[in-house]
Amino acid sequence: METLIQLKKVSKVYEGAGMSGAPKVTALRDIDLEIARGEFMAIAGPSGSGKSTLLNLIGTLDTPTSGEIFFEGRRVSSLSENELSDFRLHSLGFVFQAYNLIPVLTAVENVEYALTLQGVPRQERRARALEALHWVGLDDNAHRRPDLLSGGQQQRVAVARAIVHRPALVLADEPTANLDSKTAKTLLDLMLELNEKHQITFLFSSHDPRVLETARRILQIRDGALVKETAA
Amino acid sequence: MLRLAWRNIWRNLRRSVITVASLACGLAAIMFGQSLIKTIQRQLIEKATGVITGHLQIQDARVKEYKFPEKLIDDPAAVEKRLSAIPGIAAFCPRIKLTGIVSSKHDSLGVLLIGVDSALDQRVTTMHTYTSQGKYLSGKPREIFIGSLLADLLKVKVGDDVVVMAQAADGSMGADRFKLVGLYHTGSGTFDGQLAYVDLKSFQEMLAMDGKANDVVIRLKEPDNQPTERAAITAALAGLPVQVLGWGDVDHELVGIQTYQNAILNIMLLIVFTIVALGILNTLLMSMFERIREFGVLKAIGAKPGWILRLIILEACLIGTVGAVFGLGLGCAMIKHYGRVGLELPLGEAIGYFIPFDSILYLKFNWGMHLRALSAVLVVCILSGLPPALRAARLKPAEGLRHL
Numbered sequence: 001m002e003t004l005i006q007l008k009k010v011s012k013v014y015e016g017a018g019m020s021g022a023p024k025v026t027a028l029r030d031i032d033l034e035i036a037r038g039e040f041m042a043i044a045g046p047s048g049s050g051k052s053t054l055l056n057l058i059g060t061l062d063t064p065t066s067g068e069i070f071f072e073g074r075r076v077s078s079l080s081e082n083e084l085s086d087f088r089l090h091s092l093g094f095v096f097q098a099y100n101l102i103p104v105l106t107a108v109e110n111v112e113y114a115l116t117l118q119g120v121p122r123q124e125r126r127a128r129a130l131e132a133l134h135w136v137g138l139d140d141n142a143h144r145r146p147d148l149l150s151g152g153q154q155q156r157v158a159v160a161r162a163i164v165h166r167p168a169l170v171l172a173d174e175p176t177a178n179l180d181s182k183t184a185k186t187l188l189d190l191m192l193e194l195n196e197k198h199q200i201t202f203l204f205s206s207h208d209p210r211v212l213e214t215a216r217r218i219l220q221i222r223d224g225a226l227v228k229e230t231a232a
Numbered sequence: 233m234l235r236l237a238w239r240n241i242w243r244n245l246r247r248s249v250i251t252v253a254s255l256a257c258g259l260a261a262i263m264f265g266q267s268l269i270k271t272i273q274r275q276l277i278e279k280a281t282g283v284i285t286g287h288l289q290i291q292d293a294r295v296k297e298y299k300f301p302e303k304l305i306d307d308p309a310a311v312e313k314r315l316s317a318i319p320g321i322a323a324f325c326p327r328i329k330l331t332g333i334v335s336s337k338h339d340s341l342g343v344l345l346i347g348v349d350s351a352l353d354q355r356v357t358t359m360h361t362y363t364s365q366g367k368y369l370s371g372k373p374r375e376i377f378i379g380s381l382l383a384d385l386l387k388v389k390v391g392d393d394v395v396v397m398a399q400a401a402d403g404s405m406g407a408d409r410f411k412l413v414g415l416y417h418t419g420s421g422t423f424d425g426q427l428a429y430v431d432l433k434s435f436q437e438m439l440a441m442d443g444k445a446n447d448v449v450i451r452l453k454e455p456d457n458q459p460t461e462r463a464a465i466t467a468a469l470a471g472l473p474v475q476v477l478g479w480g481d482v483d484h485e486l487v488g489i490q491t492y493q494n495a496i497l498n499i500m501l502l503i504v505f506t507i508v509a510l511g512i513l514n515t516l517l518m519s520m521f522e523r524i525r526e527f528g529v530l531k532a533i534g535a536k537p538g539w540i541l542r543l544i545i546l547e548a549c550l551i552g553t554v555g556a557v558f559g560l561g562l563g564c565a566m567i568k569h570y571g572r573v574g575l576e577l578p579l580g581e582a583i584g585y586f587i588p589f590d591s592i593l594y595l596k597f598n599w600g601m602h603l604r605a606l607s608a609v610l611v612v613c614i615l616s617g618l619p620p621a622l623r624a625a626r627l628k629p630a631e632g633l634r635h636l
Contacts, residue, residue, distance in 0.1 A: 061532055062630035082536050089534025096633070100529040104239035116233075117534050161533070 001036035003073075004168060004201055005058060008032060010067030010077075012053050012224075027053040028224045031067070035203060037168065040195045042204040042215035050224040051205035052173055058203065059092055059171045060084045072168070089117055093162030093200075097174035099154040101146040101161070107153075108133060108142040111160045118165060132160035136190055152183030159187065163194055169201045176208050188214045233539070237546040241554075244519065251515040252555045258508040259559025259609050260566060262501055266601040267567045268575070269497045271593050273490050277455075277479065279589055280486050282358040283423065284346075285479045286325075286449035287458055288465065290315075293473045298482045300329060300344070301446040304401070305474060308445040314468045315448065320461040322453045323355035326445035328435055332398030334378070334428050336386040343382065343428045345398055347435030350375075356451045359416065359429065366390035366414030374434045376410035379424030380417040388412055396430060398439060406438040420589070501605070505612050512616040516548055520620040527624045528632020537625040544624055548617025552610045560606065570595040 012028040028050045035041065035058075043051045056062040057069060060076055069077040076087060093114075101110045112129035120128070133142050136156040146154050155175060162170045172191070176184035192214060195202050204211050212218055220228035241248050281287050290311050292303040305311060308326045315324050328347040333340050350369035354360050359377075360368035369375045376394060378386075388394060392412050400406035410430055418424055436442050452461050458478055466476045480487045520527075527540055535543075574592040 056630045056633075059532065061528075061633065062628065082538075085531065085534050085536040085539075088532060092534075094529075094532045096529070100525065100633070102236070102526060102529070104243055105236065109235075113530075114533050117539070 001038065003034050004037040004039075004071065005035040006033070006070040006073075007058070008068045008070075010054075010057060010064045010069060012050075012057060012062070013065045026224055028057070028064075031226060033219070033226065035169075035201065037201055038195070038199050039217060040192060040202045040215060041217035041219070042206055042211055043219045043221055044205075044207055044212055045221035046207060049221045051207075051221055053224075054221065055171050055173050055203065055205045058169075059094060060088060089114060090165065091168050093165070093167040093170040095155070095158045095162050095170060095172035095175045097177045099146070099151070099158050099178075101154055101157055103146055106143050106145055107138060107149065107157045107160075110146070110157055111164050114161065114165045129160070129164055132164040133157070135163070135194065136160045150183075151178050152180075152187065155179060155183075155187055156190065159191060159194075163198070163200060166198065167200065169203060172202060172204045172206075174206055174208070175204065176206065176211055181210065184208070184210050233543055233546060237543055237550055240519070240523075240543075241547050241550050244522075247515055247518070248551065251511055251551055252558060254511045255508055255552065255555025255609065255613075256558035256562055258504045259556055259605065260562035262504050262605045262609075263559070263563030263602050264566050264595075265497060265500050266598055266605060267570075267595045268593065269493050270598045270601065271595050273493060274596065275589060275593065276486060276489060280483055281451075281455070281479050283418070284357060284359070284427075285483050285486075286356055287452040287455050287479060288450040288462055289477045289479075289482055290448040290450070290465075290469065290474050291446065291477060293475045295446075295475070298477055299484075300331065304328075304441060304444045304446050305448070307472070308448060309443065310472060311448055311469060311474060314472075315450065315465070318461075318464060318468055320453055320457060320464060322451045323352065324448055324450045325349060325352035325356040326432070326448045327353075328432065328439070328441060328444070328446055330398045330439070330446075332396060334376075334382070334386065335395040335397070336388045336392065338387040339385060341382065341385055343378075343426050345396060345435070346427065346429050347432040348429055349432045353429075356449055362416040362418045364415050364417035366412070368414055368416075369429060369431055370413065371431065373431055374408060374410045375413045375431045377414045377416065377429040378412065379427060380415045381421065381425035382428065383412070383415050385425065390414060396428070396435075396438070400439040401441045401444070406440065408434065408438040410434070501608075505608060508609060509612045509616045512548060512551060512613050513619065515551065516544065516617050516620045519547070520544065520624050524624075524627065524632050524635040526632075527627050528629050528635065531627065531629035531632060540627075541621045541625040544621035545614055545617045548613045548621075549610065552613030555613075556606055556609050559609070560602075563602070564597075567595045567597055571597075 010028060010031040014025040014027055043054055045051050057064050064077055068075055071091065079087060108129045111132050112125045115125035115128060130142060133139060136159050138153060138156055141149055141153060176187060179187060188210060191202055194200050204215060218230045219226055291298060291301045292305050294303045295301040312326065315321055325348060330345050332343060332345040334343050350371045364380055369377050390412055393409050394412055395407055396410050397405055397407040436444060452458060462476055462478060530540060571594050574594050576592050
């Protein structure tokens with residue numbers, strides 16, 4: 001299978017905060033990892049193990065202290081701020097634990113925002129945003145603001161926002177942590193369906209057994225190092 | 233972006249309303265202050281130029297003390313002939329202004345004597361409109377018109393004779409008897425107690441200055457065109473040994489008052505602008521700190537630092553625009569109201585000691601200044617938006633997302 005992401009000896013060290021005298025924290029150490037296009041995989045591990053840090057580095061939301069990250073063979077760890085923004089805008093989608101929708105925008109406006117940033121014409125982006133909401137089963141709530149939606153509905157809007165621009169990779173950080181079992185299952189089934197139908201690669205960070213049951217490949221991380229890999 | 237910015241500013245309704253209200257009140261206060269100061273200045277200029285200074289004056293080229301010209305114009309007739317051909321001039325009047333003495337049976341007082349052609353003077357100045365008893369100079373020989381305060385001090389009444397003395401052209405003391413035909417009352421202690429108007433021809437005879445004048449005072453059709461008209465008159469009088477002076481050259485005190493008032497206005501503007509700037513800065517900073525996580529999300533989605541910067545600046549501009557619209561409305565309403573009913577200020581008596589001045593001010597718009605204030609408010613808004621905008625733009629997405 002075609003390699004989508006490659007990490008070579010990636011480490012992340014958080015410097016101690018000046019006056020407080022806090023010590024350096026090594027969040028990740030010498031991570032080597034390859035993710036193929038179309039995978040549906042999870043990074044598992046206890047809290048503080050480095051799951052979110054790894055996801056942030058792959059998502060270029062943070063920069064590694066050492067090592068290199070390649071996306072489709074292109075080294076992304078050395079891109080400028082604006083190049084990274086462009087990269088995220090076109091190639092990545094994010095789903096966060098706390099949904100992180102823009103509260104002043106309606107569901108459809110939230111979903112179409114990436115398309116707005118891409119400069120897609122108004123009518124086209126609205127049509128694509130409504131289509132994405134249709135995929136996640138939220139046609140009837142397109143014009144509601146997030147505060148009028150349930151947690152599960154908000155997370156589905158977040159998924160629609162993550163996939164509306166057809167990214168190569170969706171990074172989902174603890175996407176089911178705030179959801180009940182039924183809603184979590186529905187959401188995971190939905191993401192699996194999107195993975196299969198549209199060949200979108202999904203990478204989760206989670207310690208939720210429901211996510212780990214659904215994932216086809218699981219990487220176990222502990223104290224900032226990959227310790228085990230299991231395949232479904 | 234506009235939609236997001238607009239909704240963002242109304243996210244915390246109470247805070248935004250307070251900011252917009254303070255901005256609107258600030259702008260309205262600035263407009264009101266500008267209008268008030270400029271109305272006072274306009275009235276001062278109108279009164280000063282209308283009563284004595286005129287819009288422009290012609291004096292001998294050698295004169296150094298413009299308020300009390302010490303030299304006579306050699307050939308006033310030649311000056312008058314050339315002035316007659318200039319279309320921008322409404323009227324002009326040759327005068328002799330000299331310090332002298334007016335004596336009654338009871339007292340003698342030093343005054344500024346102004347010899348005028350009554351018919352011409354009435355077209356140039358408004359002195360005749362202040363007549364309180366008797367009448368203004370009629371053009372008959374040896375008539376005098378003095379202020380009510382001077383009459384009280386000299387203990388004279390209309391119809392009485394007074395003796396006028398001043399230094400003649402040959403250095404001797406000229407003196408003559410004049411009939412008091414009328415009194416004026418301007419409310420200004422200086423004008424009512426220290427000025428006396430006499431018939432020009434009689435005054436010239438008394439001083440052996442036949443046909444002479446030491447200034448020719450001019451009223452323009454359009455006072456605002458003073459610089460253009462001054463240039464035209466200077467060109468028309470080329471070759472004659474005279475100089476063309478504006479009211480500002482002659483009346484330094486008036487220019488001083490204006491400078492002082494402008495300084496007060498500028499200090500007031502600075503204070504108001506600082507308050508407005510701090511208000512907006514506070515609102516935008518609070519709004520930014522509340523939304524750090526959101527900026528992290530926007531950056532994660534793909535918003536560039538410049539885009540975040542523009543978003544916050546746009547929010548600042550929108551707050552500024554809404555505040556400016558309300559401020560403009562409030563300022564216009566206040567100026568319009570006090571332009572109609574008038575604003576009574578005790579200021580009139582204070583300034584009135586030097587120049588006749590009405591205590592009721594009818595405010596007028598000064599759109600040039602108002603638009604400058606409006607632009608300044610918007611610039612202040614943009615500048616206030618810069619610190620939070622730069623901070624948000626520099627934020628790392630992961631830092632933003634970690635923010636609780």
